[in-house]
Amino acid sequence: MNEAERSRCCRTSSPLTADGMGMVGRGLCICGGREPTPGKSPHPRSHWGWGPPLLCSSLSPPLPRKGHASLVQELKEVLRTPPGALVLAVGGGGLLAGVVAGLLEVGWQHVPIIAMETHGAHCFNAAITAGKLVTLPDITSVAKSLGAKTVAARALECMRVCEIHSEVVEDAEAVSAVQQFLDDERMLVEPACGAALAAIYSGLLGRLQAKGCLPPSLTSVVVIVCGGNNINNRELQALKTHLGQV
Numbered sequence: 105m106n107e108a109e110r111s112r113c114c115r116t117s118s119p120l121t122a123d124g125m126g127m128v129g130r131g132l133c134i135c136g137g138r139e140p141t142p143g144k145s146p147h148p149r150s151h152w153g154w155g156p157p158l159l160c161s162s163l164s165p166p167l168p169r170k171g172h173a174s175l176v177q178e179l180k181e182v183l184r185t186p187p188g189a190l191v192l193a194v195g196g197g198g199l200l201a202g203v204v205a206g207l208l209e210v211g212w213q214h215v216p217i218i219a220m221e222t223h224g225a226h227c228f229n230a231a232i233t234a235g236k237l238v239t240l241p242d243i244t245s246v247a248k249s250l251g252a253k254t255v256a257a258r259a260l261e262c263m264r265v266c267e268i269h270s271e272v273v274e275d276a277e278a279v280s281a282v283q284q285f286l287d288d289e290r291m292l293v294e295p296a297c298g299a300a301l302a303a304i305y306s307g308l309l310g311r312l313q314a315k316g317c318l319p320p321s322l323t324s325v326v327v328i329v330c331g332g333n334n335i336n337n338r339e340l341q342a343l344k345t346h347l348g349q350v
């Protein structure tokens with residue numbers, strides 16, 4: 105098998121993630137850590153386009169950002185009118201930056217964004233509090249997919265462009281949201297996604313409305329639900345046991 109035929113993933117990608125992408129048994133090439141050197145692709149020799157599966161940092165321009173921005177284009181096609189709020193999870197800030205770019209593209213930059221993180225993977229919230237980029241000493245949250253120690257500068261710049269409410273939930277709230285979403289929608293997602301879902305299930309949206317941070321009546325709320333690779337039933341049960349939820 106030559107180099108171009110090998111699948112690639114990060115050193116910290118879990119076996120579940122690699123397996124979910126059909127990478128196992130295909131000459132998996134483990135290359136790079138989770139956080140790329142600023143300005144450098146973490147996968148310098150990988151190729152874009154059709155080919156073997158590629159796990160890349162959501163901050164590697166330009167493909168992931170275009171993909172994230174296109175979510176908003178699709179939303180506009182479906183909804184026609186802007187939602188009352190948009191909820192998403194923040195890891196290194198790639199999804200947030202892409203969605204903000206998409207909102208600008210379609211003229212929806214007035215839509216408030218609720219940017220969700222879990223405690224222990226809250227580099228965006230920490231940066232906002234400090235007024236500058238900060239590096240978390242460690243990732244202590246179970247939402248490992250949000251495990252960037254430092255948020256991208258671009259994500260912090262988004263604060264100047266859109267109304268962004270940065271919110272942090274506990275792991276237990278994120279995992280409870282995963283279970284509730286599974287029961288409601290029959291879809292199993294990672295705790296990283298549970299962070300976003302917790303905005304709904306924990307009543308956070310209502311609290312933001314009560315505080316006047318969001319309008320009292322919201323026409324619709326969009327939650328970006330992604331991240332189903334790094335979870336299965338056994339993992340969910342283990343997380344619940346770990347958090348004392350069983």
Ligand SMILES: Cc1ncc(COP(=O)(O)O)c(C=O)c1O
Nearest residue numbers: 162195196197198199249297331
């Ligand atoms: C479920 C989920 N939501 C959102 C994100 C956003 O991550 P980032 O801010 O690094 O783009 C991730 C990252 O892996 C994720 O797994």
